[in-house]
Structures are given as C-alpha cells and as structure tokens.
Amino acid sequence: MPRSTPTRPRSVDRRTVAFAVLTLVAFGVAASARALVDATTAAAASPARYATGAPGTWDGFDTANVIAAVGASAAGAGVLLFGAALVSAVSRRAVPRLPSVLGVVTLAMVVGAVVAGIASGEQTDFDAAARWAILRTALAGLAVASLPALCLAALRTRAARPR
Template identity: 60%
Template sequence: MPRSSALPRRSVDRRTRLVATATLVCFGVAAAARVLVDTSTAGFDAPARYATVPPSGWTAFDTVNVVAVAGASLAGAAVLLFGATLVSAVLHHRGRRLPLVIGAVTLAMALGAVLAGAVASGRTDFTAVTELELLRTALAGLAVASLPAIVLGAVRARGRA
C-alpha cells in the first residue's frame, strides 16, 4: 500500500521557532547581565563614586555601566521579538483560541503592571521600589508588545465571520 509523501503539518512553523529562540536568547543574556551588574555593584560604595577629583581612565564602574546598557538593550530587543513571535504564531495558527489566550494573558500582564505600580507607590525602601518599578515596566512592555498579535487575531476573526 503506498504511503502519503505529505509530512504531517507542524503546529509551529520554522520562522516562529527561530524568532522564539532569538527571544529566549535575548531574555537570557539580559537576565545574565542583570545578575552580573547586581553582583558586581554589591561591593561598590556609593559615596566614593561622587568624588571631586575627576576619574582617571576606565574604571570597574564604567564596565558595569556598559554591561547594564547592553543588558537593557537586549531586554528591549527581546520584548520586540516577543511581539514578533506572537504575531508569527497568530499568522500561522488557524485556530480561534490562540488570540483569546494571548488577550487573556495580556490583560493579566497589564493588571500585574498596575498592581506592581500601586504596591511600589506605598513603599519607602529604594531597593524594593526599584524592583517593583522594573517589574511594572517589564509587564507593561510585554503587554504592549502583545497588542499587534491580538489585533491581528481580531481582524482575522472578523474576516472569517
């Protein structure tokens, strides 16, 4: 009996896997940069940085700043890639539930961002406020990056109706 030469349809296409992998790599390197900056700056004494004598040459503080900037840039790129991954998934996936799931998760991220901002406004510890504001910014950025996929899903659903 002859076999069908058609391969089974994959649930995720190659482009979506590639963009998702790039997203995870960017998030991973950004997280590693954050950990490196946190562990490196733990030993810095803040008043020593604000001396009246101009700095001479490249210091460890400058190196940590470069790592922090690279990590923040990669985190921003990862957020954009996250949105592209969702758009690619919605384009490839023919089901109707994926945009609804993305919408529900986006709503949860937006509410989490609002909650983190509200909790941060009541704190007095600078470190706690910084961490909560970082969480708020990350959740809000991911929620905004999800919006094109939600709109695309809505347009495609409207086109089907």
C-alpha cells in the first residue's frame, strides 16, 4: 500500500507570499510613477512648452497629474496590501516575541514619520518639502497598516500563554 510522505509545514504560506509580491508590485508602480512625474514635469517646464500646443489642449502637466494619480493609487494599494500581508503572516503562527518586534518596528515608523514631518516643515524648497512629505505619509501609512497585525500578534501570544 503506498504511503504518503509527511510534508513539512511551510514557514510562509502562499497567501502571505502572494500579498507580499503584490505589495512589492504596487510600490514598484508607485515609485515608477514618481520617476515619470519628475521626468514629465521636467520636460514640460522647458521653454519649448510655451511655443507648442494651443491653450486648453492636453499638455505635459496634465499627463503628470494623471501619472501622479495612478502612482498615489498604487501607493495606497501597496500600504493596504502590506497590512494584509502582515496579518496573513501573523495569523499563521503564534510566535512569543512577534508582538515586541512588530511594536518596535511600528514605533520606528511612527518616529520616522514625525521626523520627516518636522524636516518637511523646515524646507524652503517646494520640491524638497514635497519629498519629505511623501516620506512622512508613507511611513505613517505603513505604521497604521501594521497595527492590526500587531494587535493580532499580541492577542495570539496572550492566548497561547500557559495559565
């Protein structure tokens, strides 16, 4: 009679891997959109822009706005997928030190967001201030997205403690 060989449980399940890959894709699209916006606005700000195109026609700045909207949507999706990947990973196993690790990482993101916000407020150049504001928003979003996983890890660790 054939026997099935026991399979070792995976350390990371397929759902978590899928969320992680989708997260990286979303952030890649957002980063690419940011680079395209910079390239598009640099090209649109050239003196040739004023000689071509009639008023009211589609120009480089309109294109940059559409690309920025797609990039912002992808970044938002990436933050949500990041939170889903963390929750999926935490729901798989109860690791005693996981709440502490997630708490420290979340706190570091919050502190980084505060520092980036302060740095953004001190900038005199609009472009530099915008870059610091983007970093602040990204870190704050990632910190908030990690809160459900942090709470779940704490609850699972507490429930797994012997009484």
